[in-house]
Amino acid sequence: QVHLLESGGGMVQAGGSLSLSCLVSGVIFNSATMAWFRQAPGKEREFVAAVRWSGNSADYAESVKERFTVSREFAKNTVNLQMNSLKPEDTAVYFCAASQSLVPTGNWDPRNFASWGQGTQVTVSS
Numbered sequence: 001q002v003h004l005l006e007s008g009g010g011m012v013q014a015g016g017s018l019s020l021s022c023l024v025s026g027v028i029f030n031s032a033t034m035a036w037f038r039q040a041p042g043k044e045r046e047f048v049a050a051v052r053w054s055g056n057s058a059d060y061a062e063s064v065k066e067r068f069t070v071s072r073e074f075a076k077n078t079v080n081l082q083m084n085s086l087k088p089e090d091t092a093v094y095f096c097a098a099s100q101s102l103v104p105t106g107n108w109d110p111r112n113f114a115s116w117g118q119g120t121q122v123t124v125s126s
Helices: none
Strands: 002-007 010-013 018-026 033-039 046-052 068-073 078-083 092-099 120-125
């Protein structure tokens, strides 16, 4: 069983930066896919970024490309999301998610991910 714990959320002004971290514990397969999703009030959960457990093949939602970077930190067993040039529309609860099997690139439906963290709030003020 995989346990995920997010940290690093907070409040920042537009144009600022935040870094989120997802601590991964438990048994995780080499074939796993890790992802970040977000959910704003009254909206559906949406894909933000994904990376293979191996650290390869990062993918991003169009709305965050060139601003966000997802990465694996092997020594700390974390998946990180560096968020730059933040906009008010980035305000949401951010969730870390894991699938023990490889999720094909582009198939970023939340239902493909079995394990979820509790979420961390990111608020961007204008």
